[in-house]
Amino acid sequence: GQNIDQPTEMTATEGAIVQINCTYQTSGFNGLFWYQQHAGEAPTFLSYNVLDGLEEKGRFSSFLSRSKGYSYLLLKELQMKDSASYLCAVSDSNYQLIWGAGTKLIIKP
Amino acid sequence: GAGVSQSPRYKVAKRGQDVALRCDPISGHVSLFWYQQALGQGPEFLTYFQNEAQLDKSGLPSDRFFAERPEGSVSTLKIQRTQQEDSAVYLCASSLGDRGSGANVLTFGAGSRLTVL
Numbered sequence: 001g002q003n004i005d006q007p008t009e010m011t012a013t014e015g016a017i018v019q020i021n022c023t024y025q026t027s028g029f030n031g032l033f034w035y036q037q038h039a040g041e042a043p044t045f046l047s048y049n050v051l052d053g054l055e056e057k058g059r060f061s062s063f064l065s066r067s068k069g070y071s072y073l074l075l076k077e078l079q080m081k082d083s084a085s086y087l088c089a090v091s092d093s094n095y096q097l098i099w100g101a102g103t104k105l106i107i108k109p
Numbered sequence: 110g111a112g113v114s115q116s117p118r119y120k121v122a123k124r125g126q127d128v129a130l131r132c133d134p135i136s137g138h139v140s141l142f143w144y145q146q147a148l149g150q151g152p153e154f155l156t157y158f159q160n161e162a163q164l165d166k167s168g169l170p171s172d173r174f175f176a177e178r179p180e181g182s183v184s185t186l187k188i189q190r191t192q193q194e195d196s197a198v199y200l201c202a203s204s205l206g207d208r209g210s211g212a213n214v215l216t217f218g219a220g221s222r223l224t225v226l
Contacts, residue, residue, distance in 0.1 A: 031212060089151070096208075099152050
């Protein structure tokens with residue numbers, strides 16, 4: 001079967017750095033996405049990785065290792081508004097998006 | 110429009126009632142997806158449209174669920190004879206390209222929260 005694993009919940013301090021991990025087993029791979037979802041709101045796109053390595057976009061970076069079936073989202077200089085759920089999703093061989101359950105990130109002052 | 114609009118935002122139905130959920134995607138977007146999201150879970154795929162063609166309905170949980178996009182823009186998800194297990198947030202998303210086009214970034218609506226009593 002296809003599976004995406006991410007931690008259920010993480011806590012971090014305002015101004016700090018946090019890394020949210022995602023491991024996957026899917027039938028085929030056509031890219032990995034990270035989305036942010038505030039409670040009661042729509043998921044919004046953060047990043048896309050299809051090749052190995054690090055993609056940096058402002059305070060957010062995303063890393064991919066296809067051989068290890070592993071990605072992480074790195075958030076720097078955390079702000080209170082970063083409190084949200086972070087969803088990892090993999091596009092499989094049929095370009096179907098397989099979603100993780102999301103990681104709820106709690107930022108404390 | 111500027112974003113993906115969904116209506117109603119909240120719907121309470123009695124068990125056995127039929128409901129219809131509407132999605133107005135971004136103008137010109139080819140692809141439209143429906144997802145079901147339970148509390149504390151990621152979205153679960155329901156169905157996919159490329160323009161007016163429903164190319165994938167493998168995620169629809171039963172024949173009580175039906176979706177259409179007759180003119181390739183607005184879509185409606187209909188649930189007949191609702192059951193309590195249908196209670197969830199129903200998310201609609203659209204994208205500019207077709208599903209197989211590389212970094213196919215989805216723009217989601219805020220969702221329709223369905224509660225079946």
